[in-house]
Amino acid sequence: MTTPQENAATCREFIQRVLNEGDISYAEKMLADDFVDHSPMPGTAGDKASAIAMFTMMRAQTPDMHIEVEDVVADGSKVAVRSTMTGTDTNGFMPGMPPTGKAFSMGGMDVLTFDENGLNTEHYGIYDIPGAMTQLGLMPPPGG
Amino acid sequence: MDNVDVVRNLEAAYNARDYDAVRQILAADVACHTPGSEMLPAGIEGCIASNEGAFTSFPDRRTEVLDAFGDGDRVVTHVRMTGTNTGGIEWAGIPANDKAIDMDWIQISRLQDGKIVETWAQMDIPKMMVQLGAMPAPEGM
Numbered sequence: 001m002t003t004p005q006e007n008a009a010t011c012r013e014f015i016q017r018v019l020n021e022g023d024i025s026y027a028e029k030m031l032a033d034d035f036v037d038h039s040p041m042p043g044t045a046g047d048k049a050s051a052i053a054m055f056t057m058m059r060a061q062t063p064d065m066h067i068e069v070e071d072v073v074a075d076g077s078k079v080a081v082r083s084t085m086t087g088t089d090t091n092g093f094m095p096g097m098p099p100t101g102k103a104f105s106m107g108g109m110d111v112l113t114f115d116e117n118g119l120n121t122e123h124y125g126i127y128d129i130p131g132a133m134t135q136l137g138l139m140p141p142p143g144g
Numbered sequence: 145m146d147n148v149d150v151v152r153n154l155e156a157a158y159n160a161r162d163y164d165a166v167r168q169i170l171a172a173d174v175a176c177h178t179p180g181s182e183m184l185p186a187g188i189e190g191c192i193a194s195n196e197g198a199f200t201s202f203p204d205r206r207t208e209v210l211d212a213f214g215d216g217d218r219v220v221t222h223v224r225m226t227g228t229n230t231g232g233i234e235w236a237g238i239p240a241n242d243k244a245i246d247m248d249w250i251q252i253s254r255l256q257d258g259k260i261v262e263t264w265a266q267m268d269i270p271k272m273m274v275q276l277g278a279m280p281a282p283e284g285m
Contacts, residue, residue, distance in 0.1 A: 004215065042282035065222065073220050073252060075201070075213040080220040082252055082264055107179065109250035109266040111222060112210065126250050126266040128179045 002118035004128035005075035009116060015067045022059050026122075027052050032119040039077075039125050051123070067108075068078065069130050081110045089136050097138065106132035147255045148212050151219045154260065155207050162270055166192060171261045178249075178265040183235060198237070202227025202245065205236045208250070217255050224248045238278050247272040 002010075014030055017023040040046030042056055052057060056105045065087035073080040084107055089100045106128050113122035133139040145153075150169060157165035166188070173187045185191035207229035207278050212221045224228035225247055232240040251265035 020251060071218070071252060073213070073215045073218045075215045075220075078211070078213050078220070080213075080250065107264075107266060109252070109264075111250060112222065124250070126248070126268050128266055130269050131179050 001116045002114060004076065004079070006118060007077070007112075007114040008072045009081045010114070010120070011072060011081050011112060012069055014081065015069055015081070017115045018055050019058065019065065019067050022056075024052060028053055030049060030118075030120055032115055035119075035121055035123070037123045039069045061089075061093065061095065063090055064088050065074070076121045077114050079112045079114070081112070083106075083108045092101070093133060093136055093138060102136050102140065104114040104132040104135045111120070145258070146221045147217070147258075148214045148215070149255075150255060150258060150260065151210055151214075151221055151253050154221060155209055155221070159205075159207055161195070161199065162193055165193075169260060171256070171259045173229075175262045177263065178251075178267065179269075182233070197267055198225070198227075201229055201233045203230055219253045219255065220227060221251050221253070222248060223251065233276070236273070236276075236278065237245050238276055242277050243278065245272050245275045247275070265283045 008030045008070050010030060014026060015017040017026040031051060033048060035051060037046040037051050040050060042051040044054065053129050065085060070081050071082040078132060084105055086103065086105045088103050108125060108127040110123065110125040112120050115121050132140060134141050152252045153170060154166065154169045171186045172189055174191060176191060181190060184193050192243045205225060208224045210224050212219065214220070227245055229243050229245065230240050232238060247268050249265050249267040251263055254262040270279060274281050
């Protein structure tokens with residue numbers, strides 16, 4: 001049985017290795033085979049394979065992406081992560097969008113659930129996508 | 145009362161528009177870091193204005209705490225909000241259109257001496273904008 005502190009450490013290592021460094025093997029290792037993403041990218045299955053494909057896609061769209069962990073709260077089998085992603089919109093904010101070449105900063109909140117072996121079984125996340133798209137000039141500011 | 149119960153009570157007080165209770169739970173100078181909160185007055189008055197704004201837009205507004213857990217001085221909540229846009233959403237330039245919303249947010253609250261002193265939240269605004277007909281659904285939905 002992993003402790004909340006161990007699960008929290010896994011979250012930090014996951015963000016550093018998988019998202020910041022592109023080490024997909026750590027995602028293969030730490031996501032449970034029956035992993036479920038309750039906030040999948042539109043049009044994707046939300047399973048382990050589609051989550052890994054999304055990490056690869058994110059790094060391809062924004063090669064200099066960096067996620068800074070601002071806070072981690074862990075209790076029982078749950079961990080919440082508050083973070084800020086920064087990067088340069090090099091290949092399109094999302095696939096199919098025209099690259100703007102501009103820098104953006106996007107806040108995010110994730111809640112993750114771990115099993116008794118310390119594997120990540122569930123994920124739910126909300127990100128300030130409107131804020132980032134406004135910075136890139138891809139969306140008008142609210143009300144404007 | 146533990147910190148998780150304090151945050152649950154705040155959601156109940158917002159639902160009941162019981163601002164005496166809200167004032168017991170939030171510190172007067174509570175700092176809110178939700179995107180968009182810069183458009184509101186600072187501190188507790190901004191929180192009350194935000195709740196009243198939600199009731200103006202969605203008079204049948206209700207929230208439900210889907211998940212809550214805590215660690216030390218911080219509490220995490222995942223909250224679902226449902227309602228019907230019969231009042232219009234001024235900040236987004238959306239008129240009343242009777243469309244139903246079902247959206248959510250994740251919040252971290254920091255407590256000190258039993259009161260909430262700081263919050264950070266991310267709300268699923270795109271989901272709400274699609275439901276309101278103000279934004280096209282992303283491809284694949």
